[in-house]
Amino acid sequence: MAKVTTVEQAMEIAADQTLLASCAKTFSVGGLLVDDAGNVLHAIPNQVIKDGYTSDPTAHGERQLIDWYYSNRPGLPPPSQVTVVTSLDPCCMCTGAILTAGFKVLTAAYDTYSGINYDKTSNFPSLTIGMASRAKERFGYPEVVDGVCYNRPAKGPENNVPAFTAKTIEGRTVALCESIFEATLMAVRNQINNDLPFDQLGDIDSLPSSDPIRVALSRKYPQALQYRSRAPFTPDEGLAPYLKAMMQHDIALGGRGQAVALLDHHGNLLLCMSGSEATSSIRTAFMEVTRTYAGLRRQLQLDGNKDTRKYLPHPKYCTFVFGLGPMLDDSHPVRHDIGPDSQTQSFMELGAYGSTMEGALDAVNPSPYQYVRPRMNAATLAAFCKKLPPLYSGEIKVNPIQVANEALIEAIGGSA
Numbered sequence: 001m002a003k004v005t006t007v008e009q010a011m012e013i014a015a016d017q018t019l020l021a022s023c024a025k026t027f028s029v030g031g032l033l034v035d036d037a038g039n040v041l042h043a044i045p046n047q048v049i050k051d052g053y054t055s056d057p058t059a060h061g062e063r064q065l066i067d068w069y070y071s072n073r074p075g076l077p078p079p080s081q082v083t084v085v086t087s088l089d090p091c092c093m094c095t096g097a098i099l100t101a102g103f104k105v106l107t108a109a110y111d112t113y114s115g116i117n118y119d120k121t122s123n124f125p126s127l128t129i130g131m132a133s134r135a136k137e138r139f140g141y142p143e144v145v146d147g148v149c150y151n152r153p154a155k156g157p158e159n160n161v162p163a164f165t166a167k168t169i170e171g172r173t174v175a176l177c178e179s180i181f182e183a184t185l186m187a188v189r190n191q192i193n194n195d196l197p198f199d200q201l202g203d204i205d206s207l208p209s210s211d212p213i214r215v216a217l218s219r220k221y222p223q224a225l226q227y228r229s230r231a232p233f234t235p236d237e238g239l240a241p242y243l244k245a246m247m248q249h250d251i252a253l254g255g256r257g258q259a260v261a262l263l264d265h266h267g268n269l270l271l272c273m274s275g276s277e278a279t280s281s282i283r284t285a286f287m288e289v290t291r292t293y294a295g296l297r298r299q300l301q302l303d304g305n306k307d308t309r310k311y312l313p314h315p316k317y318c319t320f321v322f323g324l325g326p327m328l329d330d331s332h333p334v335r336h337d338i339g340p341d342s343q344t345q346s347f348m349e350l351g352a353y354g355s356t357m358e359g360a361l362d363a364v365n366p367s368p369y370q371y372v373r374p375r376m377n378a379a380t381l382a383a384f385c386k387k388l389p390p391l392y393s394g395e396i397k398v399n400p401i402q403v404a405n406e407a408l409i410e411a412i413g414g415s416a
């Protein structure tokens with residue numbers, strides 16, 4: 001196991017990971033986990049794009065490091081003694097994941113478009129008061145020296161890793177982390193959004209049941225295509241049994257009863273999953289669904305299936321139906337006794353939804369994020385979403401809404 005004694009040494013490992021990401025033509029970001037003694041536990045690049053296809057829209061370096069931690073946990077120090085060292089300021093998804101897990105953070109470069117510290121104040125205006133106070137204790141932005149124009153003072157906790165004898169980063173390291181990300185950003189985003197336009201999409205339900213796309217889909221979810229909503233983008237009461245079954249499955253697994261269904265642009269049920277929070281507290285239902293869908297599309301395309309994008313459209317043409325709505329309101333008490341913090345998980349899911357869309361929504365489907373049972377006031381939620389970093393509030397316009405169908409709401413258990 002490598003050992004580092006300065007923040008610069010740790011940041012150089014993160015910078016090396018950005019090079020790997022750049023060569024793989026994915027977002028050029030990387031990071032590592034370091035314990036308080038300076039041991040490097042694991043380092044990893046972003047892996048959103050693999051072999052030219054979107055592999056997993058949630059495969060940011062930080063998110064993967066946290067899942068690695070949960071898979072290797074016996075023998076590792078507790079999260080409060082582990083720091084995520086990252087080349088770029090964490091996005092909303094990764095911030096939610098980091099706060100859920102309880103890690104500390106050291107960041108090299110700011111990201112003024114999608115970073116949680118997009119305004120560089122370290123006040124975290126996109127978070128609730130409770131979440132922001134925890135971020136202020138844990139998210140450090142070390143002092144940068146030697147740069148001609150990269151000099152900056154330290155912001156946030158400077159002593160995140162007690163073993164570090166020097167707390168500053170060199171300007172050239174920050175310059176690399178920042179410029180390699182910016183140089184490749186638009187190419188990667190375009191790659192994620194190179195799908196067919198709406199008017200060229202097909203109806204998967206018109207394919208014979210032996211079609212490889214249908215076969216692959218039903219392997220992921222045997223009940224796929226057993227339900228279709230009466231109108232596109234309008235989930236109705238016919239979805240209730242599928243959603244309810246997975247919500248109950250989630251409770252049986254120790255979760256709080258969350259499930260997410262994915263409907264395509266005709267309203268065909270593609271997937272419905274619970275979380276896998278016994279494995280990792282950041283494997284919530286939405287994370288499982290969006291990753292499963294992306295993985296399915298990538299595998300079919302790698303297998304040479306040219307109709308994949310026609311019958312399994314970009315997620316912006318789909319509807320994610322959450323059994324439980326977001327919970328982002330400090331006036332609700334945080335219930336650690338019933339598992340991980342719902343607020344940080346909800347924030348992670350809003351961010352992961354943004355990473356899944358990775359661009360403006362299409363006018364044909366203004367609300368791909370719908371929920372059945374609310375857990376907070378709708379106006380408070382809308383105001384919260386307007387304060388997210390520019391990618392989410394200005395470009396994607398993240399806007400979760402409650403489903404319109406009263407019978408579905410009734411079937412899933414009504415009001416908050």
Ligand SMILES: [Zn+2]
Pocket residue numbers: 060061062063090091092093094095
């Ligand atoms: Zn991220």
